Amino acid sequence: MYWIAPENGAAKSDTEHVFHLCAAVSPLKDKTVNSGSVTEAQNAIRITKQIEMEQKQCGFTITP
Helix, strand or coil: CCCEEHHHCCCCCCCCCEEEEECHHHHHHCCCHHHHHHHCCCCCCEEECHHHHHHHCCCCCCCC
């Protein structure tokens, strides 16, 4: 999972964040990004609502 890193090197952000499928997705462009397991993402409260877009941007193969 990937999420926007807390500002100024803080351990935890003041705002809630969203999990993303990979670091290459457009919502994370030009941002400092952290990666890790779901339990490591302290302020990421939900997975992205843009699953199909992120699957394409991450190069994941979509099978029916």
